[in-house]
Amino acid sequence: MARSTLYQQVASELRRAIYSGDLGPGDQLPTEADLMTSYGVSRNTVRLALGELVNEGLISRTPRRGSIVRDRRPLLMYPQRELTPQPASVPREAFGFAVSQEGREPSQVIEVSIVEPPEDIAIRLELPDGGLAVVRRRLRFVDGQPYNTNDSFFPHALVRDSEIVRPGDILRGANRVLEELGHPQVRVVDDISARMPTPAESSRLELEPGTPVVEYVRVGYDSDDVPVRVAVSVLPADKHLIRYELERR
C-alpha cells in the first residue's frame, strides 16, 4: 500500500531509540550532519524523517537547540490494524501488541461484570429490553503510567459460556474468542468525538487540569450484521493520536 521509503526507515530507528529510552525526554538528537553520516543518507531524507517524528509529537525542533525529545509521547493508534488478522505467532490483544511494537511496556487492570448496560450501549448492541451484557472494563498503563480506559460490552447470551465472562486477561484477545464462537467481526463503525473528562476520569487517568479526552466508540458486527461488541475508549488527548489510512475505491 504505502512505500516504506528511506526516510521512513530512518524515522523508525529514531522512534525505537526514543521509545526504548536510549533517548529520554529532554535529550538532544544527533545533528542533521551526524544523522546523514551515520545513516548514509541525504539531508532531505534526514529532514523528512525528523519531520515524521515532529508530526507524531515525539520531538520538537528549534533553530538553536536542534531536535529535542519531548516529554509527552503520544501513542499512535491505528484502529484499522485491529481488523487485520494477526499472525498466530503473535497471540496478543491489539493494545498490548501496538504498545510493545513501540518498545514500550503495556499492562492493564481488568474488571469483568455482568450488567444491564446504559441505554446508549444497549441500543448499539441492539439488546432487547432488560437484556444483559458482559462488560470488561480495562484501565491500561504504558510504562507504568495510566494511559486510557477501554470498556468492552458483549451480549451476555452470546458469550456466557466463553472466557469473555471470566475475570482476568485473555492473552489472545477477546476478538479471537468471538471468532472461535463463530462471530468474527467483519465490519466495524467507529465514532470519534472529544469532550472534557468527568471528575472520575480525571482522577482515574491522573489527568492534568484542562486536558480533554477523545471518546472513541467502536461497534463490531458479525457476518449476519449483528452487533457483537461495543468498545468505549477514553483517550487523554495529550497522549493519543489516532490514524486512519484510506484508499479510494
Next chain:
Amino acid sequence: MARSTLYQQVASELRRAIYSGDLGPGDQLPTEADLMTSYGVSRNTVRLALGELVNEGLISRTPRRGSIVRDRRPLLMYPQRELTPQPASVPREAFGFAVSQEGREPSQVIEVSIVEPPEDIAIRLELPDGGLAVVRRRLRFVDGQPYNTNDSFFPHALVRDSEIVRPGDILRGANRVLEELGHPQVRVVDDISARMPTPAESSRLELEPGTPVVEYVRVGYDSDDVPVRVAVSVLPADKHLIRYELERR
C-alpha cells in the same frame, strides 16, 4: 455494505424533521406508540430508530418526558465519503454536500494566499526548503453559525495555473480540480487528535469556555504517492462527531 433497515429509514425521516426545523430544540418527539402507528412498525423498530438519534446527539430520552430534541446538534462527518467520487449531478465540495444532505444551510468564507507554510505542513507536503504552498483558509458556517475551520495547503508548483490559486469558492471542490490536473487523490492518511483551542480559535469559532477542539489532518496522495493536499480542520468538540466504517479484509 450495511443493510438499510426499517429502523434506519424511520431514523432518517425523524432526522430530516429535526434538521429542517419542523422539530426544534426542546420539542418533544411523538410517543413510541404514535410513531408505531404513523410508520406502521414495531415498538422495537421505533426504539432502534430513536436510539440512533440518541447516539448522534440529536435527541435525549428520559422516562418522564419522552424524546426531546437537543439544543446542540453535532454534525456527523464521514471522512470516507470524500473519497467516493460524487455523481456529476452533484457539483459540490464535500462539506457543503454533507451539510445540505442534512437539510441544513452551509456557507463559508475563503481566503486564498501563497505562503511558505509552517514546518509541519511543509514536511507533510514533502516540499523542498523554502518551497511555497497555496493555502485556502475557510471558516465554515452551518445555518449562519461559525462551525469549523479548514485550511487546505497545496504545492504551489502543482496548482499555480489552476482555479485553486484564485480567490473564491470552487463549486465542484478543489479535489475535482486536482483530478483535472492529473493528480487525483487515491490514498489519504487521517490524523485525529484533540486539544484545547487557542484564544484566536475560541474567538473565531465563538466557542463556549471549556470547549475542546478536534484537530483533524488529512494528507492526500496521488497515484505516484506524492502528497498533493494537506487539509487541517479544527472542529469544536461539541458540534462534531466523526464516523468511520471499516470492513475486514
